[in-house]
Amino acid sequence: MNQQKRKCIISGTSGFVGSHIKSCFVKNEWEVYELKHTVQNGNLNDRHLIPYSLGDKIDSKIFSDLEVFVHCAYDFRQRRWEDIFNVNITGSINLLRAAKSAGLKKIIFISSIAAFDNCKSMYGRAKLEIEKEALKTEAVIIRPGLVYGQNPGGMFGALNKATSLLPVIPVIGSGNDLMFLIHIEDLCRLVYKFSTGEIKNSLNPMVAAHEEGKTFKDVLDTLLNSKNKKALYIPVPYNLVFAMLKIIEGTGLKIRFKSDSLISMVSYNPNPCFDPEISRKIQFRDFNVQTLNS
Numbered sequence: 001m002n003q004q005k006r007k008c009i010i011s012g013t014s015g016f017v018g019s020h021i022k023s024c025f026v027k028n029e030w031e032v033y034e035l036k037h038t039v040q041n042g043n044l045n046d047r048h049l050i051p052y053s054l055g056d057k058i059d060s061k062i063f064s065d066l067e068v069f070v071h072c073a074y075d076f077r078q079r080r081w082e083d084i085f086n087v088n089i090t091g092s093i094n095l096l097r098a099a100k101s102a103g104l105k106k107i108i109f110i111s112s113i114a115a116f117d118n119c120k121s122m123y124g125r126a127k128l129e130i131e132k133e134a135l136k137t138e139a140v141i142i143r144p145g146l147v148y149g150q151n152p153g154g155m156f157g158a159l160n161k162a163t164s165l166l167p168v169i170p171v172i173g174s175g176n177d178l179m180f181l182i183h184i185e186d187l188c189r190l191v192y193k194f195s196t197g198e199i200k201n202s203l204n205p206m207v208a209a210h211e212e213g214k215t216f217k218d219v220l221d222t223l224l225n226s227k228n229k230k231a232l233y234i235p236v237p238y239n240l241v242f243a244m245l246k247i248i249e250g251t252g253l254k255i256r257f258k259s260d261s262l263i264s265m266v267s268y269n270p271n272p273c274f275d276p277e278i279s280r281k282i283q284f285r286d287f288n289v290q291t292l293n294s
Contacts, residue, residue, distance in 0.1 A: 008195065009063065011035040011052070011095065012072030016153030017110060017144070017187065021070055024188035025195075033066065035073065035095075054091030063102035068195045071095060071139075072110045074126075076258075079249065084126050092130040100137040106195055107139035113180055113207055113272055114264040115143060121264040131205055140194045140201055142187075143272075145209025146219075148292060149184035155265070156181075158256035163223040163231065170236045171216065177266050178213035181287040183294070190282050199281055207272040210284040216265070219287070226289045238266060 008025055012018035013034045025032050037053040050062060054075050063069060071092060078084045092109075099107050111131055114124035127143075134141050148156045162169055190208055193199040214222075217233065224231055245259040285291045 005029060005031040006068075007031045007033065007066045008068035008070065009033040009035065009050075009066050010070045010072060012074065012110075014038065015072060015074075016149075016151075016157070017147055017184065018070075018072035020149070020184045020188050021072060021110075021191055024192050028192065035062075037073075037075075054095075055087040056091070058094050058098045060098040060102045063099045063104055066102075066104060068106040068108065069095075069099040069104050070108045070110065070191060070195070071099075074123075079258075079260075081122055084122055085129075088126050089129045093133040096130075096133050096137045096139060106197075107134070107137055108191055108194055109134040109139045109141050110191075111141050111143045111205060113143045113145045113209060113269065115205070116269040116272070119264075119269070120267040121260050123260050123264060138201070141205040142190065142194075143205050143207045144187050145180035145182045145207070145272075147182055147184050147187060148287065152184075153256075155257060155261050158261075159219060160223055161256070163220060163229065164227060166231060168232045168234055169220060170241060171220070171233045172236060172238050172241055172262070172266060174235070175217035175220075175233065176215045178215060178268055178270060179219055179265070180207070180209035180211075180213050180272060181219070182209040183285050183287075183291055185294075186282055186284050190278065193281065199278065202275065202278075206275050206278055208278065208282075208284070209272070209274075210286050211274050211279065212286060214287055222287060222289055222292060226292050238262070 008030050010018055010022050013022045014036060022032055033048050033050060035050050035052040054073055075087050078087050111127045114121055115127035119125060131141050146156050152160055187208060242259055242262055245262060248255055249259060
């Protein structure tokens with residue numbers, strides 16, 4: 001008799017992080033359910049795909065007979081704090097409460113290194129608010145650094161595209177703002193080890209990244225070197241870049257690198273708290289040309 005597959009449910013599988021976490025569980029032969037805001041007509045009868053958008057009502061029965069819930073979803077279309085609160089914060093809180101009431105053995109919330117006390121970005125503040133509820137549900141809270149890998153998304157995807165297309169790249173100020181990075185495969189391994197119990201739950205949010213920070217220029221240099229390209233860096237004032245991004249956003253154009261991303265980048269936590277036990281078990285790889293292409 002075949003052993004019954006272990007079951008998990010993941011939100012945000014349309015995104016870069018969520019899609020890779022899903023693939024990790026699939027490779028390890030788990031039965032994976034997905035909370036997706038867009039389900040194609042041809043997949044409407046697939047019981048593993050559950051149409052859902054943050055802010056929708058959620059029935060805790062969805063989590064019945066499952067073992068693990070990994071919450072990755074975040075709606076970046078929301079730009080006003082009121083909308084962020086109503087959709088991302090309230091929606092996430094409702095999901096976490098529903099999963100907890102269904103009796104799941106493990107809840108994992110993917111937060112962000114941008115979330116820390118007195119952070120300035122709305123993204124970081126939103127993640128902090130969700131973390132408060134995650135702690136009440138005894139969830140594992142992971143704060144990944146800037147996530148990179150093949151075909152990246154988010155801020156790193158924007159930087160990768162810029163180094164592919166632009167001969168001249170604007171650099172905010174001196175370009176020495178620090179970034180702490182994590183390869184997507186390392187993040188997936190961390191999530192999976194928490195799911196299986198190989199790594200025990202922590203009572204506090206955990207930063208997940210290589211402990212050696214890279215400057216903004218370091219990251220650009222590595223991206224350019226990986227493409228055998230060169231570019232001219234032009235220092236520009238923070239206020240000018242911020243104003244330009246706000247103008248572009250005001251037109252309704254969709255851009256990967258947003259004004260709030262800029263706030264996260266320059267208002268970073270200079271001393272993130274790393275868990276030495278986690279670092280020993282995962283051994284986060286350093287960010288360089290070799291790991292970028294792995």
